[in-house]
Amino acid sequence: MNAARLFACLCLPSLAWAQQPAEDDEFARLEPVLQRALAAAAPFVVTVETFGGTRRTLGADGPADGDGPPLPRPAPKAEPPPDDAPPPVPEDAEPEGERAGRRPRPPMVPEGFRQARGRTSGVVLTRDGWILVSRFALNFDPTTVLVTVPGRGTFHAQRAGEDTSRGIALVKIAADDLPVPTFVPPDEVRVGQWAFALGRTFAADEPTVHMGIVSARSRLFGRALQIDASTSPANYGGAVIDVRGRVLGIAVPLSPSGRNAGVEWYDSGIGFAVTIADIPGLLQRMQQGEVLQRGWLxxxxxxxxxxxxxxxxxxxxxxxxxxxxxxxxxxxxxxxxxxxxxxxxxxxxxxxxxxxxxxxxxxxxxxxxxxxxxxxxLFDAPWSEQAQSNDLPASFPLPEKPEGR
Amino acid sequence: MRACLLPLLATVLAAQADEPAEHVAAAEREPRTRIERTVHELLPSLVKVHGASGLATIGAYATGIVVSEQGHVLTLDQIMIQKGKTRVVLHDGSVHDAQLLPEEPRLGVRLLRIDPQQVQGGLRPLWPPAGDEGAFRTGQFVVSIGNAFRLAEFAEKMSATFGTVVGRANTALRHRLADVQYDGDLILTDACNNPGHQGGGLFTLDGRWIGLNLRLLDSKETNTMLSAAIPTRDLLPYLEQHVLGRTRPETVVERVPAWTGIVLFEQAGRESPPAYVERVVPGSPAAELGLRPDDLIVRIDDWSVRTCREFRDVLARCAAGQVVKLVWKRGTRVLDGELRLGEPPK
Structure with missing residues (x-):
């Protein structure tokens, strides 16, 4: 009996102790961490808006889904520059000659897929105005791209190069002293670390954030991290950041099937974040307007x-x-x-x-x-990373004329 | 599958299978974690709402929030709610017939009322909310509670999902969401609003009520599904009126259609082109601001104007006399200015 009582005396307190939660409020501790990361990264996450353009199709020049002829656009008339005007810069629409000399930009979205035309996001890359955006934003081959930097206003953006293998594109705005991110060196990234996907699409004055972790490090031949934070057009082009607000990568629509701009994986818990800033050479090539493709043997x-x-x-x-x-x-x-x-x-x-x-x-x-x-x-891959020929799954029609507006 | 019906979030199931009687004590154990405590404290204030009939795609069930000791229950106004056929199931499993109070068409919400005399132990209203009237911020952690897919029956506990406040969708973007009558800001969240969750509450980690869950939304803006909630603070006038009998004087302003003097370059076609200015009527507000042909209108206040149609849509929401911030592009320069909207010339 005494032994039993002794046993109870010894064990019950430890049982009671075991009943106590080891970590009661992990969420309460994480919340301010997320807030701080958000505040650190918010300044360099920008809004991208596009105007005009048509849906492109594979292997044909016409519009992809029978939506009438390509959009008309009034020819820009020569206007006398105002006194305070900066030196004349070429018009936003690229001149035909310049265009003709370039390699075609493969479409990201195949025929039959109707993409919503909302805002997407981008990330400031350099102080002097190079902005990384998602190729998704440029899929319509828009005539005008505008970038809104929080607190700095809206800028006209000139398109430069693209990397079809990563799903990103580079644009340039005429701005200085922009807030720039720090990139996390790829070999520091660990599976299981927090990854917050930021975008700036729903409200101009504050970013959106989706929370997740790094699911895998090397995806798409080492080009992308896989994350489980929701990615969708709401944050494509936006920054995926760590707990310190450093950039792990840019959220892009990729999927191994290479089709439909990753639409089948919207908000699925499978997202991709790519970097380019830390890869020597590629950035310069994109700044010169090159369209980079996967190598092809x-x-x-x-x-x-x-x-x-x-x-x-x-x-x-x-x-x-x-x-x-x-x-x-x-x-x-x-x-x-x-x-x-x-x-x-x-x-x-x-x-x-x-x-x-x-x-x-x-x-x-x-x-x-x-x-x-x-x-x-190596030759450029003759296929686009994001659009494979005739192998088209279901399309996702989007009403052009929303009711109730 | 792009809907967030997938288990994309850590779904914390507060719902427990109905335990046999001898295990009740174990099932009702003290909550341990922050979320468990919050959910435990909130659940008595949330009710299951059952309607007469749903549609093929919408079940006849939802969630509601007790907002007064006199039996007021707030829920989303929806097709299943019908006079004499709507029932409310309280936390203890008791079933009550609900009387319908006038809906708030602008918000798309409706108060139900049950007889408080029939409720044992009294009701646990969540209203009025704490002093900050349901303030929220992006990146805040939230717990969303509702009867997702009618998983909880009788006295079973409803489901709680965890997520963050993803962001705020302002009015200007909200109009691109399908099926929302509500006209104010929305709280976007990644705590999932599965069917049945609508009418439930969105709460901070410490249990403050910040929003009323909407149905899963389709975003025309991004072609994705969104979970969203109406901010609690926007519900206050309606609740004050019907729960406390306090009315705020409604100001009826006669609106004169707005006129800018901008004539857009537009051709007939199925898709509306970007809003390029074709000409500006001399002496009009736009002429005063200095707009010229070939300028591209890109924004009016917070509203993106991507097409001629959107330009007209936005202007239709404005009235003469109003001052809006107009943003336009000329060549490679982006300009902005304040435009005082005028009345159309006779």
């Missing part, structure tokens, strides 16, 4: 070949591999000194590259000889 692989190396099943005749002399039956053994384990490994190695990047291959020819090829400059 141009080989079909033999699935039955389990390695080592990746066995070529065919080479499309307009591809780089065909031009470099690769033929059916050859086995690619190395890419830039990295031994290729198998076909999927080759896809990972090449998929991470951009068009124009140099690549060196070591190939075991069908004849048995081992040859080094390269350096070669």
């Amino acid at each position: 141009g080989v079909h692989l033999e699935l039955a070949h389990l390695g080592p190396g990746a066995k070529v099943a065919g080479t499309p005749k307009d591809g780089l591999a065909a031009r470099a002399g690769l033929r059916k039956g050859d086995v690619i053994l190395e890419v830039d000194g990295v031994p290729v384990a198998n076909g999927p490994h080759l896809q990972m190695l090449v998929g991470a590259r951009m068009g124009g990047d140099a690549i060196r291959l070591v190939v075991a020819k069908r004849t048995g000889e081992r040859v080094e090829i390269g350096p070669l400059r």
Whole structure:
């Protein structure tokens, strides 16, 4: 009996202690952290508005969904510059000549998909006015893009380059001393850390925020973080930030299916955040107006070949591999000194590259000889990352004429 | 599946399966976490509302909030609410016939009234709200409580979802949301408003009532689904009138249609083009402000003007004599100025 009483005396307090919550108010502690991060990041999250333009379609010049002819726009008349006018800058619509010399910008949204035309978000990249936006914002090929920087006013934005493999685009506004973000170095990012997705679409004076965590680090060939905060056009182009208000990436509509601008994953708990600021070279190329694409080697692989190396099943005749002399039956053994384990490994190695990047291959020819090829400059992928040809799922019609307005 | 019906949030289910009698003590254990405490304290003030009939897509159930000891229950006005057929199920499982009070058409809400004599132990009204009248801010954590998908029956506890205040949708953007009659600011949240959740409450972590849940909304702005709530402070005039019998004098202003003197460049077509100015009537308000042909109108006050149609829509909401902030683009410059709206010339 005494033993039992002793047992009770010893154990009951510890049981009672165990009943106490270890951490009672974690939410109450997190709330001010989120508030501080929000305050730190809010200044560089901007609103992007677009005007005009048409829905683009794949492989045709007409409007994508039978909405009548491309929108008319009055030809800008020459006007005498007012006395206080800044030096003349080219009109917002790009001149035809300039346009003709450029590579076409592949559409992000395929035929049949009707995109809402709301505001989207952007992030200030440099003090002197380079703004990262989502390609989603430019899908209509708008004639006018306006960027509103909180507390600084609305600016006309000039379009520069795009990165179709990341779903982002760069625009330039004529402003100085803009608030700029700090980017989190990619190798510091940890799965499970908080990730808050900011946008600035519903009210100009304050950002929107969705809360989540980093779900995975390396997605889409290392280009994106995966997060579970809701992403949708409401925050595409906006900043995904950590608890200190530093930028983990830009929220973009991507999906492995590469279709419909990620619409099937709106608010699904699967979102993507990409960076470009920390990748040497890419930013300069975009500033010069280049449209960056995924690199393309141009080989079909033999699935039955389990390695080592990746066995070529065919080479499309307009591809780089065909031009470099690769033929059916050859086995690619190395890419830039990295031994290729198998076909999927080759896809990972090449998929991470951009068009124009140099690549060196070591190939075991069908004849048995081992040859080094390269350096070669990867071609641009002939398909768009975001729009695959005829493989179209359901469209999401949006009433053009909302009732009750 | 783009709707947020997916379990995209940590759904804290306050609802517990109806425990057999011998386990009641265990089920009613003391709440431990902040959210559990908040939900525990709030649940007695929330009721299940059952209507006579729903539609194929809308069930005949919703949630309501007790707002007075005299039996007033606030809920969203909806098709299922019918005279003599609407019933309210209290926290203790007791069922009460509800009498319908006049709805508030602007907000799309309605008060129900049950007989307080029939309620054992008295009602636990949430109103009047704490001193700050339901203030909220972006990034604030919230708990939303409602009878999602009618999961809770009888005395079962309703569901609580957790999220943040995503942001505020001002009037100018709200008009792009489908099926909302309400004309003021909305609280956007990522605490999910599943069907049945509507009419329930949105609360801060410490249990302050900040909003009345709307149905899951379609945003024309972004082609996405949104959860939103009417801010509590906007409900106060209606509640004061019908619960306290206090009325605020309504000012009826006769509105004269607004006129700017801007003639837009517009061609017939299915899609309205951007609002380029074709000409400006001399001597008009727009001429005074200095607008010229080929200027692109981009905003009126907070309202985005992306097309000629939107320009007309926004102006239709304005009245002569009103001063609006007009933003327009000329070449690559963005200009703005105050435009005093005039009366159309006779």
